Structure formats: structure tokens, C-alpha cells
Amino acid sequence: MPLGRRALTVAVGAVALAAIPPIAVALGQPFYLDLFTRILIFAIAALSLDLILGYGGMVSFGHAAYLGIGAYAVGILSHYGLTDGVLHFAVAILASALAALVIGAISLRTSGVYFIMITLAFTQMIYFLGVSLNVYGGDDGMNITAHSDFGGVLELDNASVLYYVTFAALLLFYFAGRRLVGSRFGMVIRGAKSNERRMASIGFATFRYKLAAFVISGAMCGVAGALLANLTLFVSPSIMHWTRSGEVMVMVILGGMGTLFGPALGAVAYLLLEHVLSGLTQHWQVVLGPILVLVVLFARRGVFGLFAGPTEARRG
């Protein structure tokens, strides 16, 4: 069977992203390596949101919280001289999963606009918690003195290594995500998105499955946060600002909701547009806004749908 447009788009996208570090080095533009590492980190965050938004119909307007928790896990552990990388990432994952468990257990008792508002409210609480933690820099944030230390196996202070680690994490989450949405578990959360009432009447207790999806998504986003801390060597509450949650959601919609790969493309498109447009004018969002409106109106399944075809993009 020849490669479908979907597989082709994913393959071309992956190869192009794999080629970024040597190109950036050859051009003598290490800045671009940082930019694209940042893009891939947000691609992971957007992919994690798509898992519950695009497949589970859970419009979480608070995904920046898990980004922040992952980043603060690295920052706080480093603050106390604990630089072990396995510890960093384990704590980032566990802390963001735990936060998602608590937030999800409460938010998922509501739906629609109430769900959006409660997830937003929780994220604002965590944001202000960050602001109030003066020992960790409060509003100003704090510098991180060392990268997550993987004992010479992975030198995250090497920009290319950090890029490829981030890239590998994105690929891993993409393929695991594809398996997940096609599994029994995936069918349940998609069924709950499609028709919650019918799910109950055929015998599914959907709450526990939706909560599990919410926790998985939060933990993935926590990994993105830990990677972000390693990239910037700085954490501050601004990572968790509610506008950040909005940005991640824009990436998902721009790239193509319910496709997993689309949101990664959305992160590329959004952050590149931001980079290019903000070089031209400080009012770059004036340009971005109409682009987003056009995509929502005319490109079903977003940027990914344009490349892969709207029906193929959705398949799976």
C-alpha cells in the first residue's frame, strides 16, 4: 500500500524537524536551535492537550498549570542542589499527574462552560501560588543553576542534545498517543465526547476514563515543562499565566484538533508566526488573529488538514 497523505505529512514533518540542528549549526545561527527546541516543547504541550480536547471533548483552559508544575519541579529541586535528571523528570511527571488528578476529579463533575471556567480557575490558583512563593523568586521567578543531570549519558547543556531529547519525547508521545486513541480506552473517551448520555446507557462509567485521560495528558504536559526549564534555565509564574493556556489551545486549533500530529504543526506555525511577525511589528497579534479566524472558518482540521486532507487527518 502506498503511503497515505497523512503518513507522508507526518514523515516529511519528522524528517524536517530532525534536520534542524545541523542546519542551524551550518548557518551559524544557534538561536534557531533554541527557537525550535522551544517549538517542540510546546508541540508536546499541544499534543497533550489535543489528547483530551480533540478526542475526549474536554476543553481544559488550564493546561499551562502542568507546564509550570513540570518546570518548577526542576527549578525547586535544583534550588536545593538536587540535579539528578531521573529525579527531576520523575518528580515533574508525578507532580503534574497528581495536580491533574485533583483538578480533574473536581472539574470533570461539570461540563461545558463550567468545565472551562473551573480548569481556568485552578490554573490561576497555581499561578498565584507561584507568585507568592518568595523563596523561589515569587513574581520574578528564579534562575536554575544546572541542567537535569543524566550522569554523562545525556548532556542537556548541549543545545543539540536537548533538541534531540525533546524531539524523541515528542515522537514517543505521538506514537503512544496514536496507540492510545485507537485502543479500548481511546474508544471510550471518544465515545464520551460523541454522546455522553448514550455511553452511560450502554453501561460505561465514563468519569473514571475521562479522569485517567486528564491525568495522562497532565503528566505529558509536565514533561514539556521540565524540558522548558532545561531550555531556559529559568522558571517564573509567567509560564502558568492563563494566556499561556490560551496559546496552547490556539496551537491545537490552528494545527488541527483531534489529529495529534496537527497540534505539533500548530505549535510550529504559531511560534514561527510569532517570531516572524513580532520582528515586523509589536502588534503582531493583530495579524495572527485574522489568520486564526481564517483557519477555523476554512481549514477543517487546521494546518494538518490542509496537508493531509481533512478526512485523512481525522482517521484513526
Next chain:
Amino acid sequence: MAEPLLVIEQLVKRFGGLVATDAVSLELPAGELHAVIGPNGAGKTTLIAQLAGELMPDAGTVRFAGEDVTRLAPYARARRGLARSFQITSVFREFTALDNVALAVQAHAGHSFRFWRPARAEAALREPARAILAEVGLEGREEVPAATLAHGEKRALEIALALAARPRLLLLDEPTAGMGSEDSARMVRLLATLKGRLTILLIEHDMDAVFALADRITVLVYGRVIATGAPQAIRANAEVRQAYLGEESAP
């Protein structure tokens, strides 16, 4: 003698001043096809909703297979073998017909915390689902998205979703709703094949269907049971004729 499969005792549901279910008592022995008829607004759908667990009654009890299920959530009742169809078609529109039924089969095939293996490759889900689709006359339509099925086919899929649970009691809320006479006749034939194998509580407006299928009939008017009995007895009941069947449409 064993207790009937479904026992409803003095069920009451009020919406403000309106008594939608007024001290309804009903018994369904296993294997019976029991029709509930009544004019619009008689509280038929409200009754089904209380049996399925979507509405909580204000008083009274519902016992299913010897167990008090009055306060159980809908999914818990479904797990005990109480399945329903909806008056307004309620399927998974984005899924294909086969995916729809396979998901309903999955609901009764152990827990669904299985994250890796593709559900669409599981013969244990797909094969029973195919058989059920064939049973309701949707053979050859497996890969069609539910949203694009014809109305009659959607109604058949609605029944298939209920059957996939391998239920002991089937609550059917107007299965012929919105159907033309041809589709309607097909649905009646399908229900006739289910009769005897399953216990069925049928709400229906189509009197031909009701009198052709039902073992017993209950007539509901303003939330109250005014008569219960065999079709001939209901046909002959003066109060029923006056309240519901009307002089000219009396069969």
C-alpha cells in the same frame, strides 16, 4: 413462584405541580413483551427515564431481577442487564455503524483500561458487533458513518446498541418514531424476532404494532395507570376507548 424480572411499586415523579408519574405499579415477568401506551404527555418517556436511571423518582421503588435499583446510576443498571433505546435517535454519529456497536459490546467485555492494542483489531469486539448488525438488518452497512445512515437505519442501529449489551430487559422508547410505513413494518418484524428471547417494555404510538406484538398492555393517562391487561381486554375496556383510543380509531 420467582419474582417477576421487573417490579415497579408506587412510583411517583413530580415536576413542580405536574405529577408526571402518579403511583405507577407494574410487574413484568421474564419473557413478556409489555407495551405502555397513552396519549401525548401521559408520562411514558418519564417512566422509561426512571427505569433507566436518568431521572430519580420522588417516591416508590424499582426492583430489577430481585434487586432494588431505584437509586442506581444509568451505567450501573446497564451493567445489570437493563438496556434502553431512545425516542430521539442517540448514537455515536462520528463513528461507523460497526464502531458504534463494537463500543457497546466493549461496555460488557471487562474494563477498558487497555491503552495499547487497537480496539478495531479485536475480533472479540468486532465479531459480536457484526452479528448484531446483521440481526437488525444492517448487514453491508458496517463501515458507513452513523451520521449518514438513513433514518430507518439509524433507528435499527439504536436497537443494535441496546442489544449489544446482551440485556435481560429491553426498554424501547418508540422504536418506530418518525418512520414511514415500510420502515415501520420492518421494525415490527425485528421486534417480533426479539419477542420471547428478551423481556421487553415497549412504548409505542403505532397501535397496529402494539396490538400485533404485545402480550400485555398498560394504558397510562396523566401519569396514572388506568388499565393493564391482555390486548383483547384493553381493546374492550370502555375507559380506555374513551380516554385514548377514541371512538373512530377503535380497532
